Amino acid sequence: MATSLLISCCVLICLVGCVYAQSPRAFFVFGDSLVDSGNNDFLATTARADNYPYGIDYPTHRPTGRFSNGRNIPDLISLELGLEPTLPIMSPLLVGEKLLIGANFASAGIGILNDTGFQFLHIIHIYKQLQLFELYQKRLSAHIGSQGARNLVNRALVLITLGGNDFVNNYYLVPYSARSRQYSLPDYVRYIISEYRKVLRRLYDLGARRVLVTGTGPIGCAPAEIALKSPNGECALELQRAAAIYNPQLVQMIKGLNQEIGSDIFIAADAYRMHMDFISNPQAYGFVTAKVACCGQGPYNGIGLCTPVSNLCPNRDLYVFWDAFHPTERASKIIVQQILSGSPEYMYPMNLTTIMALDSMT
Ligand SMILES: *[C@@H]1O[C@H](CO)[C@@H](O)[C@H](O)[C@H]1NC(C)=O
Ligand SMILES: *[C@@H]1O[C@H](CO)[C@@H](O)[C@H](O)[C@H]1NC(C)=O
Numbered sequence: 062m063a064t065s066l067l068i069s070c071c072v073l074i075c076l077v078g079c080v081y082a083q084s085p086r087a088f089f090v091f092g093d094s095l096v097d098s099g100n101n102d103f104l105a106t107t108a109r110a111d112n113y114p115y116g117i118d119y120p121t122h123r124p125t126g127r128f129s130n131g132r133n134i135p136d137l138i139s140l141e142l143g144l145e146p147t148l149p150i151m152s153p154l155l156v157g158e159k160l161l162i163g164a165n166f167a168s169a170g171i172g173i174l175n176d177t178g179f180q181f182l183h184i185i186h187i188y189k190q191l192q193l194f195e196l197y198q199k200r201l202s203a204h205i206g207s208q209g210a211r212n213l214v215n216r217a218l219v220l221i222t223l224g225g226n227d228f229v230n231n232y233y234l235v236p237y238s239a240r241s242r243q244y245s246l247p248d249y250v251r252y253i254i255s256e257y258r259k260v261l262r263r264l265y266d267l268g269a270r271r272v273l274v275t276g277t278g279p280i281g282c283a284p285a286e287i288a289l290k291s292p293n294g295e296c297a298l299e300l301q302r303a304a305a306i307y308n309p310q311l312v313q314m315i316k317g318l319n320q321e322i323g324s325d326i327f328i329a330a331d332a333y334r335m336h337m338d339f340i341s342n343p344q345a346y347g348f349v350t351a352k353v354a355c356c357g358q359g360p361y362n363g364i365g366l367c368t369p370v371s372n373l374c375p376n377r378d379l380y381v382f383w384d385a386f387h388p389t390e391r392a393s394k395i396i397v398q399q400i401l402s403g404s405p406e407y408m409y410p411m412n413l414t415t416i417m418a419l420d421s422m423t
Pocket of ligand 2: 401402403404405411412414415
């Protein structure tokens with residue numbers, strides 16, 4: 062009798078403890094096409110990945126709105142952390158228990174500035190993504206109460222990937238663009254960094270407490286830019302210069318914001334360095350090329366969109382770029398490995414493995 066009571070007691074303690082320990086962390090994603098998991102498919106926009114061969118290597122082998130042959134970076138982070146992939150905020154499936162997974166607010170084409178991506182018509186600009194985050198929290202509160210909702214958001218992991226389009230689809234979109242006539246490059250960078258700071262501060266005010274912030278990749282090395290803006294097949298210099306000015310200022314801004322708040326809320330992921338590793342030496346990572354896109358047409362398969370009639374490479378794992386702008390699933394996997402376990406040169410001030418270990422102790 063006493064033994065059985067003791068056993069039930071232990072089982073009960075374990076149940077309470079185990080359930081708490083296993084309650085999965087929510088994940089929220091903000092930004093552009095690098096992390097959009099299908100929101101634009103619900104919108105009247107030309108920036109969408111809803112045709113074959115997008116999704117050809119996704120578990121369903123169908124287009125999902127992700128700008129990848131398979132999974133994208135947020136999917137791979139979810140997979141590594143043992144979480145379900147986040148659903149697009151526009152998805153009608155995002156109801157009930159699914160709200161507890163988190164949500165993906167990203168929308169292809171957007172930037173830090175509202176005028177970035179104007180040519181894509183109806184996309185969810187970043188200020189709007191933050192408004193939708195607020196609305197999501199109201200829906201979540203209706204489901205698990207306002208205290209529960211606040212705890213879930215405070216404990217969540219957040220990823221924000223933004224900024225590349227402010228160069229590619231704004232400042233450098235056309236020669237003599239409005240923004241390039243208004244600002245010199247260094248002044249433009251200062252301006253967008255100051256606007257980005259407000260976005261990150263707003264995320265904090267909305268309850269985010271662990272936020273991975275990716276800098277821009279080597280945007281001049283995208284097949285589209287090599288095809289259009291490079292005279293010799295090397296990475297396009299002006300866009301590389303933009304990334305080289307922008308990324309260090311982003312890290313400084315993040316340091317300043319963490320100091321102001323008094324905690325390491327924001328983590329800078331150096332996407333430039335992560336990408337450059339395999340762009341400078343593709344063979345070392347098992348790629349045959351880092352210049353030619355798998356899907357596309359024209360020089361480097363870098364002209365126009367990836368469509369059912371484009372060239373398509375047979376083995377996506379051998380290519381860094383899937384289409385003219387976006388990495389393959391395999392390149393994304395290498396990036397996610399760096400996010401998880403990179404040294405402080407890649408992940409400042411710490412990698413995701415360290416974050417998970419720290420946060421599991423609190
Ligand atoms: C974008 O538009 C919103 C709504 O009009 C405004 O609140 C926000 O300040 C704008 N952002 C920038 C960077 O101009
Ligand atoms: C993560 O970062 C820490 C601190 O820089 C480092 O010691 C560790 O090796 C990195 N990788 C993993 C998997 O923790």
